[in-house]
Amino acid sequence: MPALDPHGAIAEKLSAGAPAGQKVTYRGAHPFSDTKLHRYELSNGLTILLLRDQSAPVAAYHTWFNVGSRHEKTGKTGLAHLFEHLMFNETESFKAGEFDKKLEESGAESNAATWVDWTFYHEALPKDRLPLAVRLESERMARLVLREPQVKSEKEVVANERRYRVDDDVEGASNELLYKTAFTRHPYHWPTIGWMEDIQGFTPEDCETFYRTYYAPNNAVVVVVGDFQEPKLLGLMQKAYGPIPRSVIPPDEALPEPFQSESDLREITLKKPTPTEKLIVGYHGPALGDQDHVPLTVLNELLFGGRASRLYRALVLDTETCIETRGWVSTFRDGGLYEMYGTARAGKTTGDILAILDREIARVTADVVSEDELARAKARLELSLLQSLETMNGKAEQIGFFETVLGEPSAAFRRLEGYRRSTASDLRKAARRYLTGQGRTLVRVLPENGA
Amino acid sequence: MKSEPTPKRLDLEGGATLLLEEDHSLPLVSMTLALKSGSAHDPVGKEGASRIALRMLRRGAGGMTAKQIEDAIDRLGGEVGTDASPSGATVGAQVIVRNLDNFVDLLATMLGSPAFPSDEFGRLQRETVAEILESRDSDRALAQRAFRRSLFAGHLYGRSTTGTTATVPRLTEDDARAAYGLHVRRGNLVIGLSGDVNESDAKRVAARLLDAIPAGQGLPDPIVEPEPKKGRRLVFVDKPERTQTQVLIGTLGTSAFDPDHVPLGVANAVFGGTFTSRLMREIRSKRGWSYGASARLATDRHRQSFSMWTFPSSADVAPCLRLEIELLEAFVDKGITPRELSFVKSYLTRSRAFDVDTSSKRLHQALDVVSLDLPADYHSSYVAKVKSTTLEAANLAVKTRIHPADLVVVVVGTAESTLEGVRGAIDALEEHTVVPFDAE
Numbered sequence: 001m002p003a004l005d006p007h008g009a010i011a012e013k014l015s016a017g018a019p020a021g022q023k024v025t026y027r028g029a030h031p032f033s034d035t036k037l038h039r040y041e042l043s044n045g046l047t048i049l050l051l052r053d054q055s056a057p058v059a060a061y062h063t064w065f066n067v068g069s070r071h072e073k074t075g076k077t078g079l080a081h082l083f084e085h086l087m088f089n090e091t092e093s094f095k096a097g098e099f100d101k102k103l104e105e106s107g108a109e110s111n112a113a114t115w116v117d118w119t120f121y122h123e124a125l126p127k128d129r130l131p132l133a134v135r136l137e138s139e140r141m142a143r144l145v146l147r148e149p150q151v152k153s154e155k156e157v158v159a160n161e162r163r164y165r166v167d168d169d170v171e172g173a174s175n176e177l178l179y180k181t182a183f184t185r186h187p188y189h190w191p192t193i194g195w196m197e198d199i200q201g202f203t204p205e206d207c208e209t210f211y212r213t214y215y216a217p218n219n220a221v222v223v224v225v226g227d228f229q230e231p232k233l234l235g236l237m238q239k240a241y242g243p244i245p246r247s248v249i250p251p252d253e254a255l256p257e258p259f260q261s262e263s264d265l266r267e268i269t270l271k272k273p274t275p276t277e278k279l280i281v282g283y284h285g286p287a288l289g290d291q292d293h294v295p296l297t298v299l300n301e302l303l304f305g306g307r308a309s310r311l312y313r314a315l316v317l318d319t320e321t322c323i324e325t326r327g328w329v330s331t332f333r334d335g336g337l338y339e340m341y342g343t344a345r346a347g348k349t350t351g352d353i354l355a356i357l358d359r360e361i362a363r364v365t366a367d368v369v370s371e372d373e374l375a376r377a378k379a380r381l382e383l384s385l386l387q388s389l390e391t392m393n394g395k396a397e398q399i400g401f402f403e404t405v406l407g408e409p410s411a412a413f414r415r416l417e418g419y420r421r422s423t424a425s426d427l428r429k430a431a432r433r434y435l436t437g438q439g440r441t442l443v444r445v446l447p448e449n450g451a
Numbered sequence: 452m453k454s455e456p457t458p459k460r461l462d463l464e465g466g467a468t469l470l471l472e473e474d475h476s477l478p479l480v481s482m483t484l485a486l487k488s489g490s491a492h493d494p495v496g497k498e499g500a501s502r503i504a505l506r507m508l509r510r511g512a513g514g515m516t517a518k519q520i521e522d523a524i525d526r527l528g529g530e531v532g533t534d535a536s537p538s539g540a541t542v543g544a545q546v547i548v549r550n551l552d553n554f555v556d557l558l559a560t561m562l563g564s565p566a567f568p569s570d571e572f573g574r575l576q577r578e579t580v581a582e583i584l585e586s587r588d589s590d591r592a593l594a595q596r597a598f599r600r601s602l603f604a605g606h607l608y609g610r611s612t613t614g615t616t617a618t619v620p621r622l623t624e625d626d627a628r629a630a631y632g633l634h635v636r637r638g639n640l641v642i643g644l645s646g647d648v649n650e651s652d653a654k655r656v657a658a659r660l661l662d663a664i665p666a667g668q669g670l671p672d673p674i675v676e677p678e679p680k681k682g683r684r685l686v687f688v689d690k691p692e693r694t695q696t697q698v699l700i701g702t703l704g705t706s707a708f709d710p711d712h713v714p715l716g717v718a719n720a721v722f723g724g725t726f727t728s729r730l731m732r733e734i735r736s737k738r739g740w741s742y743g744a745s746a747r748l749a750t751d752r753h754r755q756s757f758s759m760w761t762f763p764s765s766a767d768v769a770p771c772l773r774l775e776i777e778l779l780e781a782f783v784d785k786g787i788t789p790r791e792l793s794f795v796k797s798y799l800t801r802s803r804a805f806d807v808d809t810s811s812k813r814l815h816q817a818l819d820v821v822s823l824d825l826p827a828d829y830h831s832s833y834v835a836k837v838k839s840t841t842l843e844a845a846n847l848a849v850k851t852r853i854h855p856a857d858l859v860v861v862v863v864g865t866a867e868s869t870l871e872g873v874r875g876a877i878d879a880l881e882e883h884t885v886v887p888f889d890a891e
Contacts, residue, residue, distance in 0.1 A: 033477075055476050056808035097736065100727045105794055107801020110726075126804045156739025163695040164742055164762055170588050273691045275584045275889065307509075308521035317517075317574065323581040345581045372526070379528035383547055386479045390809055448691070 007038050010231045014238055022242030024234060030410045033389065037399060037409060040234060044246050045218025048237060049399055049409050051225045053392055057126060059226025060396035061133035063141070064120040064404045066221075067214035069192040070254050070334075075201075078158065078194015079210050081114040082202060085154040087121065088112075092143035096150060099136055106132055115192055117333045118404045124393050127227045131236055137222070138240035141215055146207045155199055162193050170274045174443045175339075181266050182282045182337055182441040186257040216247030223400045223409075225392040254334060260284055264439035271448045276323070278343050278445035279350040281357065283434055285338035288331045289406050294418035295426040296338065296434060300327045301377035302369055302427070303360065304340070308376060310363075311340075314356050321348045321356060333405050337441075338434055350444040364431045368424035381419045385412055457831065458643070458817040459650065463657055465666055466638030470817045471653045472645040474810035480551055481811045483643040484542040484562065484660070485822040486634045488670040490612040491537040497626050499614020503575060504630035505533040505540055510571035513560035517571050520561065527554045531561075535612050537674060538752045539822050540634060548647040555656050562635060563663025572624045579619050587889055590690065590863045591762075594697040597686045597886065598861045602701060602756055606677045615891055636667030643818045645810040676753050679703050682881035683858045685874065689866040690888035696768045696864035697760075700775055702857050704748045704757030707825045711848035713836040715748065718845040720795045721787045722746050722778075723759060729778060730759065738774075740767045752823050757853055765864055769872035772860070776877065780855045786846030799837045806830075863888065 004012065011026040018024070020043070027039040030049075037051040069080050090096040103110050108125040123133045166172040176191045183189035193199075222241075224233065260266075286292040303311050304327035315322040324343045330336025342353035388394045402411035458472040490501040509524075509531060510517040524531055528547035534540065542562065546554040586592045596611070603609030614622070642660060644653045679702070705715050716724075723730040723746025730744040741761040749755035759779065763771040787795075807813050816830040862873050866885055874883060 055474070056804070058804045058808045097727060097732070101794070104725050104727055104798045104802075107798055107804060109802065109805065124805060126801050129801070153736065153739040157735055157742055160695065160739065160762070160764055161742040163764055168590065168693055168695045275587050276581075306521070306525055308518070308525045313518075316578070320574065320577060323578065323585050343585060345577075346584060372522070376522065376525035379547070380525055383479075383528045383530060383545065386477050386547065387545065389477060390479070390811070392808070 007230070010234060011040060013231070014235055018238065018242070022238060024238050031413065032399070032410045033413065038230070039409070042217060042238060042242055044242065044244055046241050047221040047403070048234070049221060049223045049403060050228075050230060050233070051223075051395060051399065052228065052230065053225050053395065054227045056392070057227060058392060059125050059127045059130050059224060059228060060392040061123045061125065061130065061137065062120055062223040062396040062400045063122075063137050064118055064221045064223065064400040065214060066219045066404055067119055068115050068117045069190060069194070070116050070187040071214065071252070072187065072190070075198060076206060077190040077198045078192070079202065079206060080119055081192050081194060082154060082158050082199065083207060083210055084112045084114045084119050085158060086146060086150060086207060087140055087144065089150045089154070090145040090147070091139045092145060093139055094136075099140070102132060102136065108132070116188055118401070120400055120404075122393060122396065130224070130226065130228055130233060134233075134236045134240050138244065141217065141220065141241070142244040144211060144215070146204045146211065148204055151202065151204045151207055155202060158193070158199050159196065162196060162199065166191065166193060170272050170278065170445060173272065174270055174278060174280050174445050177268050177270060178280050178282045178337070178339065178441060178443045181268050181443070182260070182284065183257055185255045186334060187254050188257070188332065188334070188336060213247060213250065216249070217241055217244050218246045219249050221400060221403050223396045223403070225396045225399070257284065257335065260439040260441075262437055262439055266439065266441040267444070268442070269444045269446060271446050273448045274445060275447060276344045276346055277348070277350045277447065279341070279353045280443040281340040281354070282337035282441045284438060285329050285336055285434055287333060287335045289333070290335070292430050292433060293329065294415055295422045295430040296329050298374070298377050298381065298419050298422045299364065299427045299431055300329050300338070301380055302373050303327055303364065305377060305380050310360050311357070314360055315342055315353060319356060320345060321352050331405070354442070361431070361435050364428065365436050368428050371424065374422070374424055374427070378419050378422070382416060385416055458645070458814050460817070461654070463661060465661060466668065467640040467642060467657070467661055468821055469653060469657045470641065470643045470814060470821065471648070471650060472810040472814040472817070473649060474645060475647050478548040478647050480546055480548050480644065480646040480648045481814070482544045482558070482656070483814065483818055485641040485643065485818050486540040487639050487641065487822050488634050489536050489539045490610070491607040491674050492633055492670065493610070493630070496618060497622060498610050498618040499579065499612070500622055500626045500630040501540060501634060502535040502612055502614070503579060503619070503622060504627040504634070505535055505542065506575055507567055507572060507627050507631070508533065508542070508561045508565050510575060511566040511568040513564040513566075515560065520557070523557050527557070529554045531558070536751075537607055537610070537612060538672075551648070551652070551656070555659050559660050559663035562660065563665075565631060567624045567628055569624055572627060576619055576622060579613065580616055583613060583616055583619070583891075590693070590697045593688050593690070593888055594699045594861050594863045596891065597688050597863075598699040598701060598756075598758065598859060601684060601686050601861065602703070602859045603677055604680070607674045608677060608755070632665070633670065636665050637661055638666075638668040639670060640664065641818060641821045643814045645814040672752060674753050677703060679854065679857055681857055683856070683860065683877055683879055685860045685862070685877060685880055685883035687866055687870055687873065687883060687885045688861065688863040688888050689885050690863060691865055693765055693863070693865045695762055695764050696862050696869065697762050698768065698772060698775070699758050699760055699861045700772070700779070701756050701758030701859055702854055703754055703852075705750070705852055706754040707750055707829060709852070711844065711851060713833065714840045714844040715848035715852055717792070717795060717799065717837055717840045718787050718849045719746055719748050719757070720799060721791045722782050725795070725798060729782070730761075730775070733774060733778060734761055734771060740764075740771045765869050768862065768864060768869055769876040772862070772873060773876040776855065776858070779853070783849055783853050783855055786849060787842070789842055792840070792842050792845060796837055796840065800834050803834055
């Protein structure tokens with residue numbers, strides 16, 4: 001009989017004698033850079049991903065929930081994000097404010113983020129404080145207390161956050177309009193922070209229902225990166241999370257976005273007290289898991305990545321039309337947008353930006369790019385991946401993100417291989433597929449006084 | 452507690468210093484070339500000269516055009532950025548290790564033989580002016596600029612490192628060349644390397660860079676200690692249609708050489724340095740008035756600012772401002788409590804692990820010490836000093852350094868709807884000025 005994998009043995013030992021619903025199963029390893037991360041699962045469906053890293057006496061503890069603004073309903077937008085705030089409040093064992101206090105007293109830093117597909121909570125702790133993260137995170141996964149005063153106060157904080165990020169922020173406001181206009185059926189239509197009237201209307205009951213539905217072990221992934229003893233940590237997690245019951249996760253109700261045909265050109269003009277004109281263009285793009293996402297990302301790097309990129313050169317340096325330009329292929333579970341931004345200089349217009357943008361788009365759909373440009377884009381993407389792995393938090397974020405969106409924790413490295421294999425022909429094919437033959441959405445921001 | 456790893460220091464020929472922090476976990480090398488002088492040397496009327504000189508390094512050098520330099524940086528999997536402040540300047544770079552030597556050759560060319568081509572200079576000038584105009588979109592940046600100008604009026608810290616829409620167009624290539632000649636010299640340089648690089652690589656890299664950089668001594672520091680200004684002053688930056696305001700309240704703060712520098716920092720962490728600080732609790736958690744609320748002590752070669760930052764809605768700004776000043780007065784009058792001190796000491800000593808958890812953070816701490824002439828044990832003695840801070844020392848430091856009677860209050864908002872409320876919220880206000888957001 002072959003010897004049991006040491007990780008399998010850890011799981012087996014922890015499961016021996018554990019109550020029926022609280023077993024630990026080893027699900028195998030994933031290569032991660034030049035090491036491996038290990039996947040375990042508790043009987044209640046909680047996925048645990050562990051990456052041992054002894055480079056510093058600290059640890060990163062991330063909890064990713066498979067819930068974001070896409071899971072909300074019309075009239076209740078912003079609930080996933082408001083909920084993220086509420087998760088720092090009272091639990092059955094800890095009074096309001098105690099959660100943060102305990103972490104800070106331990107020298108830990110914690111925060112959270114919500115977006116369309118996910119919500120995640122993270123702690124960075126000195127390594128000897130990992131048990132505290134296990135205790136606090138397991139507590140708030142199951143025993144959060146939702147009362148009127150906290151909900152009321154957090155609604156006010158979130159309303160202020162919305163004013164800061166959207167209402168008084170030109171870019172935030174225009175980005176919100178872009179998605180609102182480009183998506184008509186899919187929930188990417190509404191902003192993750194929610195519409196103001198929805199934020200102000202939430203009740204503790206809305207929050208409670210949301211919590212009981214989505215905050216459950218079978219809808220979560222815990223990622224730990226750091227210098228820990230695997231059996232000890234897993235034992236703690238088993239004890240803390242094991243008794244938490246599963247939930248019935250409702251099916252994803254997101255409707256596919258109808259194709260935006262070539263003749264369907266959507267355009268919105270927004271007037272703001274801003275010094276110069278701005279243009280945002282959105283083309284419907286591939287989902288993160290689509291094969292096309294990799295070559296389109298390389299193409300985007302070639303077009304917008306850094307000062308040697310085509311659009312930076314054309315818009316900022318050569319014609320001095322823009323002060324800034326950038327592009328991004330959204331990394332969402334379903335097809336999002338390929339967003340392109342340009343901030344005009346004084347005296348230049350969104351029309352000037354669009355003319356140059358269209359000229360460059362026509363070039364990449366007509367001709368293949370040069371090998372040198374391709375190599376530069378690939379080197380930049382490689383550097384950026386390495387930079388994201390400099391801290392334990394960075395590693396945990398890569399793992400949690402790709403596990404939650406793609407079910408593949410080390411997808412960052414597969415994608416890097418994909419970047420390396422992408423050819424000039426692949427880039428042109430991706431450009432032709434997404435930048436021609438379909439409509440697009442434009443948001444033009446104009447200075448209010450007509451300056 | 453195990454002692455923290457500290458970068459190796461080597462003194463090089465010509466007065467330069469090399470700092471090295473090895474870490475072979477990723478195939479990445481980070482480099483920082485820190486110059487010990489900065490925009491405080493810009494002549495009056497030529498504000499922005501040092502910064503533009505640094506930014507010109509990548510716009511033509513050693514026979515390469517700007518385009519060729521940018522292509523080469525990308526091709527090597529590298530990144531280069533420059534930064535300047537009144538007291539110093541840096542060229543920061545990162546590269547995939549397999550291309551280290553070629554990348555260092557490129558950096559040596561940029562640093563040692565910049566061409567300052569006039570077409571590129573004109574382009575960068577126009578770009579800088581456009582950036583200044585564009586920064587008016589950021590209410591926070593508007594608040595910071597107004598705060599610095601008012602708190603340090605008449606002092607070198609009050610000037611803009613970027614320059615203004617008036618000074619930048621007047622700069623010439625000769626001004627940039629002069630600024631380059633002034634700052635980029637061996638005796639003014641600290642080279643920091645971290646990441647996948649060993650000592651012999653580091654020495655080779657340093658030798659290659661030094662070989663390219665002109666000889667010369669470091670510069671005397673032109674900055675004098677800032678003088679406190681009496682009374683409470685309001686600067687209201689008027690911008691239309693604000694649903695929210697940006698509020699900065701502050702006064703002079705601390706110098707790294709003050710004997711009470713660490714005790715003051717400890718007390719400030721209680722007041723506004725953590726997520727559970729007094730400011731966060733009173734303003735965000737209890738009242739929901741502002742998404743963030745914090746207090747900060749800036750550090751430089753000389754005494755810098757103490758500032759409180761919030762961004763309440765236009766409807767809440769007056770009560771929020773009043774409460775902030777009351778909290779500040781109570782902080783100065785009554786100090787912090789034993790319980791708060793014990794809590795924050797625990798936080799500061801344990802969270803220290805995150806100030807030194809990567810090689811580049813460790814390197815940057817060492818770079819700060821050398822390039823800003825901070826006390827040699829500034830970082831290494833920090834934990835011990837936090838631990839030994841007594842309640843009396845912390846509270847005395849607050850009373851000695853922070854004077855709530857002498858405040859600069861900056862509000863970015865819409866004057867028509869909020870100015871009167873804001874004025875009424877500041878007791879003993881001596882003067883107020885309203886400036887349009889697009890004045891500079």
